[in-house]
Amino acid sequence: MASTIVTFELGGREVEVLVRPMTTLQSVLRNQLGQTATKDGCRQGGCGSCTVLVDGEPMASCLLPIEDVAGRRVTTLESLTPAEGLHPVQQAFVDEYAFQCGYCTPGMVMLSKALLDHDPAPNDEAIGQALAGNLCRCTGYRPIVDAIRHASGAMSGHDTEPVR
């Protein structure tokens, strides 16, 4: 099968890649564009470590054929991170010790960002529902839930103290 050129927006700029059919967004990000913040935990949509935002919606990039993001807006952790300092979600993960090994963290941060964009003050139930597809083997999730609540407070301008 012949390769094709796919164009999409990545972190505010247009990128063009030459890909074989059915190449995943994850593979393009990691192997062609060197954006390795997007992790590779299962390639089966089962762990969420490859979560990126496509037009603001969290998606498992390991299951997403690159053709499907043609013309769409992709946000990765590289593009979320400000030039200086950290995004409030990132800062909340630091403050709450919401990771140990760090492998699930990029996907968790992207998912949390999307959740708070849709629901600025989620309760634990909403957080739990949102996190259901993203696995963490180290923390027991509680610090991650706390980080999201903390980030929610920080982004709405109050309760910037860590939950812990």
Place this chain on the structure above:
Amino acid sequence: MAKLRGTGMAAVNYPTGMNLGGDPSQALVHATTSGSFVVTLSATDLGQGLRTVIGQIAAETLGVAYDQVVVDTADTDTGPHDMGTFASRATHRVGNAVIAAAVEARKALLDVAAEEFEASVDEIELDGHGNLMVRGVPARSMPVAEVASMAQFKYGRTIAGRGSFMKPRSEVDPETGAMDPDSTEAHACTVAEVEVDTETGEVTVLSIRSAYEVGRQVNPALVQGQITGGAWMGMSHALYETTAPYYPAPDHSPRDFSEYLMPGPLELPEIDCVVLEMPSSNGPYGVKGIGEMTANSPIPAIVNAIYHATGVRIDSLPVTPEKILRGLDARRP
């Protein structure tokens, strides 16, 4: 059909360090010209935060601020030998090695300061905030950075230290099992509360509350992280996980996360803990290992709570709804 609640407990100990010893860890410490210290290791951080706690131990021993220490690991061309990160050994072994290296480096630093101040080395002290001074004479004080720079450019010396820690190898008597299998023992006592749905056999873990005795906490937030994550893993082992769902038959082994069961954020119990510090005699600053043991006591505590709730004693893990329903059936007259 009902939802039955029960409480169970378990008390455990857990050995720190590689069983039988013979497992060296080594560390090198040196000062840069800017007065920061580099700790060089080949030990591995698994995510428990080894780099961080080793930096804390080095800073404490050197008498400098935490942010003046860089921990560089793990590269076999630069880092001295280390047996590896397992057996709740890393903070204990590497920590002891780093203390030894930091003591030697600190002495080299004090020697230079003593020479510069024309004082005896016994009179020199570090204030923990980046300054060396002659004891009781605040006017005769100099930043560590300046002394470190001077050591290299004025005196032509290294400020460096070597450290190693090894518990000697213990042999096992093959007849009696006499041996020395640990450096120290940490302890935990866990109380779990569950609710069992007698219609479905499903178990909801309501709370996992524990006391831990870990010698000394180098970083309480990281200890808390082990306890919280371990409680979840223990609950997961107790109720969900296996690669052989029909053990001992090997069939239907899971291939991916959709087939390998673990609890998610919606199944979280309340997790609470209290941490006691009763320093060990041989750990760095009294440390005992906490990394592995945190999944242990939650498992029997949960199983005992299920018995308390239902009268069904399950002796095989994982405790699936099927096992509970069969147990309930067997109890019916």
Place this chain on the structure above:
Amino acid sequence: MTAPLEVVGRSVERSDAVGHVTGRTRFAADRAFPGMLHLKMVRSPLHHARVRGIDLSEAERVPGFVRALTAADVPHNRYTILSLIGVEPEEEFVLAEDRVRFKGEAIVAIVAETEEAAMEAVAKVRLDLDELPAVFDVEEALKPGAPIVTHWGNNTFMYEGHPCRRVRLGDVEAAFARADHIVEGVYNSSPIEHAPLETTGCIAVPEGGRFTVYTNTQALYFSLDNTSIILQVPGNRLHFIGGTVGGGFGGKVDVIVEPIATLAAMKTGRPVRFVYSRSEEMQVSSTRSAWRIYLKDGVTADGRIIARKVTSYADSGAYSRQTPYALTKHAANAAGPYAIPNVSIDAYCVYTNRQPTSAMRGFGVTMASFALEVQMDRIAETVGLDPWSIRFLNAYRNGDMKPHRKLADDATLIETMQAAAALVGHELTAEQQAMTSAPRAGGDPGGR
């Protein structure tokens, strides 16, 4: 160390925090190198089989195929990880020779220009296998006539002439004879996967006569030293870089990807990447052993445990890896944190045709704790005590001799249980509140 501590005891920010939340932390497989090749493994589809032949002809025709490696290519193909600390015999094969002992065992390594080409070539390797009877249960494996998994004729690891790790203290049978109650239990656990979010993997890169290996091993020198032995190259030609692990839990103490990836880099002169897929991690990588633990306790009418007999079987799977060590650790801890004057422990490391097992968090002790602590509740019920009282009554103290004959010198079980009781609001008796782990009057064993 009586001076107040400045830094130890403070919750400073993790030094890797910013790297993790920005995704700038580099994990082993985040690296890429020009000309990097990909290694994929041909694995046994059967639990136990004789290997009669391997046909690579179709695989070699796959575009992008570079080369295949078989057992004959591995200089020291039979190894054991713990030979570094004197454990014998060498028993596991980097690549299978005449027999495969578990479903998923590595037989042929395929190296190709792309992952896709490697996978396609793997699918086109033709194996000629004769299926053999297999065994999956620890006690079935010890019966006469059971299929033999090992190359030395029985299915147990041998500890200095014994088929199990033994611990003996006092006279268990005499104590059973005078006990008021005998309490027995059988405890089982199924295998458990470490399931780290980052799968096991490495990249081996030839660099000027040396080989740099980027790996997520938990133990760099275990990996380097075993690679040196397996490839028969001096350790100074190997340079291992790691230190960032996306979850280990014991599973990445095995040395399973580095030797073959490094061999492939040697044979091709190019960087080689070998990273487990999720299904390999689930179905091929080591698991926590399944355990079967028989407990028999002799107990007095007032609840003192005067004898404990433990017979434990850990299912090591087809190769033992770190599991012999686990049984020794298990035997050292299998009586629990209790003062029991008569103890007999037999701990067996049993081979079956299951995927190999190895270290996992709590190695050798997690399932002992499960069995012992459920058993303690059984004993409490038998003698009519509550779960707290049975544990306070039997808790070990400093100065007590443990079954392995080391005197306890850092026991704090009593204080830990007191703290837990306070945390949950359980009311202890005045006597329990007053207890400490301080040595008993008269020392050991007079106070029991």
